[in-house]
Amino acid sequence: MSLDNKVVRRQKLRWRIRTKISGTAQKPRLSVFRSNNDIYAQMIDDTTGTTLVSASSRQKGVTATAGNKVEKSILVGKELATKAKALGIDTCVFDRGGYLYHGRVKAVADGAREGGLVF
Numbered sequence: 740m741s742l743d744n745k746v747v748r749r750q751k752l753r754w755r756i757r758t759k760i761s762g763t764a765q766k767p768r769l770s771v772f773r774s775n776n777d778i779y780a781q782m783i784d785d786t787t788g789t790t791l792v793s794a795s796s797r798q799k800g801v802t803a804t805a806g807n808k809v810e811k812s813i814l815v816g817k818e819l820a821t822k823a824k825a826l827g828i829d830t831c832v833f834d835r836g837g838y839l840y841h842g843r844v845k846a847v848a849d850g851a852r853e854g855g856l857v858f
Contacts, residue, residue, distance in 0.1 A: 748837075752837035756836075756837065762832055763785070763786055765830070767791050769834060770783055771836050773838055778796050778808070779794075780795070780816065781793035782828065792819060794819040796808070801815060812843040816854060817853055818854075820855050830858060833858045
């Protein structure tokens with residue numbers, strides 16, 4: 740079974756990024772996963788391997804909002820930032836997950852910055 744070249748390329752990029760960045764409880768890693776229809780973001784403490792906060796475009800507040808995928812990605816970033824602020828987290832490390840920092844991935848980052856996160 741052979742994998743698609745795009746998938747293999749993204750995985751290699753993802754592993755290369757992950758060797759350089761890591762999250763802690765005070766400064767977690769903001770990880771982004773982009774599927775064809777939805778986008779998912781979570782803040783991860785890599786020292787314990789736990790997810791502290793998560794948000795996705797499948798949540799009720801985001802799916803009820805009409806708009807294209809980039810607009811929903813901005814809402815996901817804002818939602819993640821508000822949940823993180825409630826836990827006392829104000830800084831993070833951004834993990835683009837092997838995707839280009841463009842489009843929906845950039846929109847999540849911009850939404851998180853609008854919500855008050857610093858990275």
